[in-house]
Amino acid sequence: MEKVTQDPDTEILAQDLREHEVWELAAIVRVDWENINHAARPYLDAMLRLDHVDDWIWQEQGRMICAYFLSNATTWRGHEARLVKAELRRRLAR
Numbered sequence: 001m002e003k004v005t006q007d008p009d010t011e012i013l014a015q016d017l018r019e020h021e022v023w024e025l026a027a028i029v030r031v032d033w034e035n036i037n038h039a040a041r042p043y044l045d046a047m048l049r050l051d052h053v054d055d056w057i058w059q060e061q062g063r064m065i066c067a068y069f070l071s072n073a074t075t076w077r078g079h080e081a082r083l084v085k086a087e088l089r090r091r092l093a094r
Contacts, residue, residue: 017087022050022062025084029073032080040076043069053091063092 017025026047030036036044046057046065053062066088073085 017083018090020087022053022055022066022088022091023048025087026050028080028084029076032078032084033073033076037072037075040069040072043072053088066092 020028026044029044030048043065046060047062047069049057050062050065053066055062057065070085070088070092073081076085
């Protein structure tokens, strides 16, 4: 099973990402992505206020916020990025 490292003392199994709220996935992004793309930042900030992709914030559905984040997060790379992005895509496909 693959692992995601949030910080040196905490690891998350990829399967556990299915259990996380959207804001928890966004928190992983903030810890892992050192130079957050300026275009992705507002969507990441909004994701920190979402529990589920079907929630609404600022008259915008969470699905759109997450989709816009993914489209602007192409420069975020690495193991954690791959796992978190895959989980977000999985949720958007439902």
